[in-house]
Amino acid sequence: MKMEQFAFKSRVWLAGAALAAALAASPAFAVTPADTLVEGFAIDDIISMDPAEAFELSTAEVTGNTYDLLVRLDLNDTSKVKGDLAESWTVSDDGLTYTFKLKPGLKFASGNPITAADVAYSFERAVKLDLSPAFIIDQFGINGDNVTEKAKAIDDTTFQFTVDKSYAPSFVLNCLSSTVGSVVDSKLVKEHAKAVTPSDDHKWDNDFGNAWLKTGYAGSGPFKLREWRANEAVVMERNDNYWGDKPKLARVIYRHMKESSAQRLALQNGDIDVARNLEPNDLNAIAGDSNLTTTSAPKGTVWYISLNQKNETLAKPEVRQAFKYLIDYDALGSTLLKGIGEIHQTFLPKGDLGELDENPYKLDVAKAKELLEKAGLKDGFKVTMDVRVGQPTTGMAESIQQTAAQAGVKIEIIPGDGKQTLTKYRARNHDIYIGQWGQDYFDPNSNAQTFASNPDNSDDGKVATLAWRNAWDIPDLTKQTEAALLEKDSAKRADMYKELQQKVLDTSPFAIIYQQIEVAGISSKLQGFKLGPSFDTNFVSEVSKE
């Protein structure tokens, strides 16, 4: 505090000094306030702070730090969950009813007590609003008409959740640990609910506080959200009503910065404490700086190329196989992806239940040529690839273009803006797509469903999984994926996912290349800064400053 006053006064003095003299005097090394963590972070993906609506990566981090859940991912063993607001829970013998007992004496940041009714209301509004993440709860046979029956308070501290099938408990609990299960302060939210005229799309007479909660806050996490200014900053402050260990710092500021090199400069100059969007060369420079360190954690995001099966050439099994041999995994891993990704060819990211750590494919042009010849494509063929501009996507695409050319496959790269390539991909108008997939919630089903199931391959199929986007018709795998959901024994369930991954690895039109590693450059003054296994587990309450 003294230090700050001193800095304050010296700035007043400086302001008075003549411009030229002051410039020449070269003011002291910049410092961030001692009780505040300042992170440079690209936060332009945020569209809403309402946990019933938000589904973006930066928002997940803020929600994870500002809201509590019934159960939370256990960071010591990410194939399990542990109680957050819930002290304990039981599953009925028929596997349909989950009963949660809340910890006693819990309070929201507002001071209101946390009761089972708040939990029930949180589920009710998420389901009735029916926004992007609502399907995570809907998939248990819950909809706007039955949610108040399926997710209800028995008494002040007992909450009951009823599902439609006897699912694997690990699946249900993992889904409840995602941000859509965040518990909101029902009293506060109801005060801000806006009346609306019911329509076919929204059958309810109010907006469940959604308009207000887009920028508002009604949670109980270690931090409370003070404000979000789009494309400028997100500010969080310590929540003194938090039930667990209080955060060490009073404030956390995410400052919007898009450029990797700009983040690096600001970090080196002490204007930010953490740089979050670093490219490999800036990361290297920071690793070599004695005042700074780096940290990293693998995230549940995999990068892949996929072949549209509507293209007759790409639909041949040999061609699908050949592409997997035409990617120079080793070269990509040691250059472009160094520090930000590790080679990973199966669809479940490391850390998931049932992960399969097998990377059988290597660049093998001779083998690929042999496969192409078998498919009757001895002289190769021409094909296009939609690539969003920016690294590492462009670099990867160019590398693949080069290695594929060695087998006579001429790839024409169509560069585009992210939303543009995505629009085309979602309409199934591409040949080859290169991009990433982040799992929706921390359970193997999330990626299994998208990579290995496709219930309706027709053009107006309602379940637009990645398999559907690439027109990969797989009734058998779809059934297997559904069966894995109902396996109650976690070990057996894990084995089923291993089998699924093996089949996708062998036959799918997906060549999965690497799993993303999230990196951060941090000031060595910081202690306790850690990145978590998912975007909603990058907790900052343990962080302190020297």
Next chain:
Amino acid sequence: MSAVEQQAETRGGNRRALAVASGIGRFLVIAATTYLGLLAVTFFIGRVIPIDPVLAVLGDRAPASVVERTRREMGLDLPLIQQFWLYLKAALNGDFGTSVLTTHPVMDDIRRVFPATIELATVGTLIGTVLGVPLGVLAAVKRGSFIDQLVRVVGLIGYSVPIFWLGLLALVLFYARLNWVAFPGRLDIVYQYTFTPITGFYLIDSAWQGQWDVFWDAFRHIILPASLLGYFSLAYISRMTRSFMLNELTQEYIVAARAKGLSERRIIWGHALRNAAVPMVTVIALSYAGLLEGSVLTETVFSWPGIGLYITDSLQNADMNAVLGGTIVIGSVFIGINLLSDLLYKLLDPRTKVR
């Protein structure tokens, strides 16, 4: 214009009033059609770009049912013409819609981001003018000399070096190495809690509130990006000044002034520059208007939350309400600045003075 006025004058006051009214009327008609054209073009271009606007609202992971419902809610299932008509109707009532990216009404957003750009552009243009005009004059007077070559090189670099690269280089030198200036954004994080902007122009707000430490901090943040913009407008302004001055210096009235025995300094700064100033106003005004559009790259490099960045982000996300709102504002700025430079013309040039 002047013919109309002369006529009006000879036929008495009533006619003159009529002429002024018809002038204003003509301006309004032109402005209205300009706006309509601007909106129509932006609207239809925005709709034909191959980006699904629903993606901007929902992101990639929304289930199909939600996507369909949102499409209906956004009115995207209606015919294009009808969409445009609905937009126009709302806009005429002052409702420019809500930005899907920031969730705020578009005009609120613009009120927030535009002052940042205006402040930056104003300081930049000031720097460019204060340095550019004298440099241009000197280059014209001492034609072929060292200073002329210098202006030429400065201009050439200003035209050809990408601002993005120069900006990063300047950051490395002045911010990272020398520590002379501050970065990123408009203010240090410390002041986030001690300073409440009123107008959104931080330099003015802080000086007005007597918070000189904030003023100093804002100054340290603005000076580098503004200098950079200033450099680019300097390159343009000095070249133009040089050629206008060369033109004036060959005129007969200069010979007459010399014959009268006026000092060279008075001839150049008092006579030649005064005449060259008239077209200069347009040059400076256009360069200022150009900067007001928001220099996207500068704003990106310096994390400056201005309108250029806002519109670009919106366009990339097919956030059409924000793009249209931004277009209207920038269009108005252009129309306004043209009008203003017309007025300045009349002040500076006695021949066009309204009597």
